[in-house]
Amino acid sequence: MELFDYSALCLQPFRNTLSFMFFTFTILFFLFSLLIFVLRLKPWCQCDACRSYLTFSWLKDFNNLCDWYTHLLAKSPTGTIHLHVLGNTITSNPGNVEYILKTRFDNYPKGKPFSVILGDLLGRGIFNVDGDSWEFQRKMACFELGSFNIKMYALELVTAEIRSRLIPLLSSAANKDNNILDLQDVFRRFSFDSICKFSFGLDPECLMLNLPVSKFATAFDLASKLSAERALAPSPIVWKIKRLLNIGSEKQLKGAINLVNELAETMIHQRQQMGFSKKNDLLSRFMASIDDDKYLRDIVVSFLLAGRDTVASGLTSFFWLLSQHPEVESAIRNESDKIMKPNQDLVSFEQLRELHYLNAAVYESMRLFPPVQFDSKFAQEDDILPDGTFVRKGTRVTYHPYAMGRMERIWGPDCLEFKPQRWLRNGRFVPENPFKYPVFQAGHRVCLGKDIALVEMKSVALAVVRKFNIRVSDPNQAPRFAPGLTATVRGGLPVMVQERGD
Numbered sequence: 001m002e003l004f005d006y007s008a009l010c011l012q013p014f015r016n017t018l019s020f021m022f023f024t025f026t027i028l029f030f031l032f033s034l035l036i037f038v039l040r041l042k043p044w045c046q047c048d049a050c051r052s053y054l055t056f057s058w059l060k061d062f063n064n065l066c067d068w069y070t071h072l073l074a075k076s077p078t079g080t081i082h083l084h085v086l087g088n089t090i091t092s093n094p095g096n097v098e099y100i101l102k103t104r105f106d107n108y109p110k111g112k113p114f115s116v117i118l119g120d121l122l123g124r125g126i127f128n129v130d131g132d133s134w135e136f137q138r139k140m141a142c143f144e145l146g147s148f149n150i151k152m153y154a155l156e157l158v159t160a161e162i163r164s165r166l167i168p169l170l171s172s173a174a175n176k177d178n179n180i181l182d183l184q185d186v187f188r189r190f191s192f193d194s195i196c197k198f199s200f201g202l203d204p205e206c207l208m209l210n211l212p213v214s215k216f217a218t219a220f221d222l223a224s225k226l227s228a229e230r231a232l233a234p235s236p237i238v239w240k241i242k243r244l245l246n247i248g249s250e251k252q253l254k255g256a257i258n259l260v261n262e263l264a265e266t267m268i269h270q271r272q273q274m275g276f277s278k279k280n281d282l283l284s285r286f287m288a289s290i291d292d293d294k295y296l297r298d299i300v301v302s303f304l305l306a307g308r309d310t311v312a313s314g315l316t317s318f319f320w321l322l323s324q325h326p327e328v329e330s331a332i333r334n335e336s337d338k339i340m341k342p343n344q345d346l347v348s349f350e351q352l353r354e355l356h357y358l359n360a361a362v363y364e365s366m367r368l369f370p371p372v373q374f375d376s377k378f379a380q381e382d383d384i385l386p387d388g389t390f391v392r393k394g395t396r397v398t399y400h401p402y403a404m405g406r407m408e409r410i411w412g413p414d415c416l417e418f419k420p421q422r423w424l425r426n427g428r429f430v431p432e433n434p435f436k437y438p439v440f441q442a443g444h445r446v447c448l449g450k451d452i453a454l455v456e457m458k459s460v461a462l463a464v465v466r467k468f469n470i471r472v473s474d475p476n477q478a479p480r481f482a483p484g485l486t487a488t489v490r491g492g493l494p495v496m497v498q499e500r501g502d
């Protein structure tokens with residue numbers, strides 16, 4: 001037996017040299033990229049907005065970055081600003097939004113910077129691709145999601161989740177002495193169960209508070225959070241090096257994505273064995289035309305991301321607004337009393353269509369608190385926006401639904417007020433120009449789950465409002481948002497729940 005490994009000894013200096021070369025190369029590459037980054041973004045820019053951004057002095061006057069952007073955009077005569085330090089042109093001008101999302105859609109793709117950031121989690125899923133791959137998935141998904149049957153199927157799933165889990169959970173909270181509950185957490189669990197059932201035909205049982213939180217939900221949460229945090233790094237090179245060396249948050253992200261992949265693969269295999277032709281879930285529908293397992297995984301993971309936190313976010317701010325506006329809550333109850341039977345707990349599809357005031361209230365709450373507060377594209381070529389703003393090739397161009405909902409020039413002097421009636425004409429809901437209200441995006445890439453999201457939000461809102469009084473524990477505390485892909489309130493939404501008639 002050899003006591004000493006001579007080969008290791010011989011290789012040692014070589015290995016050290018290799019590591020040294022690799023290290024030096026990485027550092028040089030990092031410095032070079034930082035230089036390019038610095039030159040492009042102009043961190044020395046001395047304009048007020050850039051200085052405020054770099055010194056965080058905006059925090060003195062605003063709770064949220066989106067509120068500060070709203071202030072800047074309202075002051076700008078064109079409704080557009082450019083933050084040099086971020087290389088980001090931000091607009092609240094509906095004419096520009098139409099131009100970016102429709103007229104020159106070809107010049108404003110999602111672009112590489114974002115598809116790289118989200119690529120490990122989303123792969124080639126619809127949310128993360130441009131060009132042919134997007135067009136193919138969009139066509140297929142439009143066909144699947146556009147049908148009346150799939151909307152009915154979504155309502156059935158949501159109704160079952162409300163009846164068997166949400167109502168019992170809120171009732172049990174109402175009957176406890178300390179009846180405070182984090183409503184945001186409840187809605188996140190609710191929407192994760194719903195979107196998993198809808199996408200995979202799988203029930204992660206997140207809303208069963210007596211069960212441990214599903215491994216899948218935890219891994220998915222962590223993977224989305226860490227992927228979004230990549231965008232906060234001062235330069236992409238930082239997270240790319242961490243990924244290369246498999247350290248820190250990138251190591252955690254890899255672990256979380258591996259778990260998401262394992263679970264997604266298991267589900268795909270189960271579905272294949274069970275036979276999918278008679279199933280309604282999206283995975284089964286896509287399986288009928290795609291037999292590449294990795295592609296199927298990517299498609300479905302995009303749907304989870306698109307449909308989960310958005311709905312939870314929309315419902316959370318809806319209840320925050322409602323708790324400050326009891327008159328809107330009463331109007332929703334009165335309208336539903338006219339359309340639903342006295343003891344009817346859950347609403348039917350036909351009845352939902354007749355609830356114009358409820359629809360207006362949901363639209364109005366997302367005007368003030370859109371779940372996706374801003375969304376960016378990258379200019380492929382130099383261009384000039386309709387308001388005269390010059391856009392250099394490669395610039396990030398962001399439209400900002402949060403700011404747009406608060407612009408006097410778009411919504412009038414009462415733009416900051418929560419007024420569902422602004423959406424009604426003679427008691428009937430009248431939609432607005434989608435480029436004025438791009439909450440679901442607009443144009444060629446408009447959200448594919450809009451109708452399903454609205455069915456889900458309205459069913460939950462109505463079921464809860466009819467049976468409970470929900471009061472926010474600290475109604476004077478305006479929401480403070482955590483950074484991320486979807487608006488999430490820091491610290492959740494603690495509420496008191498009381499059963500009506502108690």
Ligand code: HEM
Pocket residue numbers: 126127138141302303306307308310311314370371372375376438439440441444445446447448449450452453454
């Ligand atoms: C209130 C809830 C929702 C809001 C506010 C919302 C908003 C949005 C927005 C702003 C986009 C554009 C994102 C981008 O391109 O960067 C989008 C895209 C998308 N949404 Fe939604 N969404 C909601 C719910 C849903 C649900 C429930 C589903 C699925 C059942 C869904 C499926 C999609 C898909 C597949 C896309 C990608 C469309 C494409 O790229 O062609 N969404 N959504």
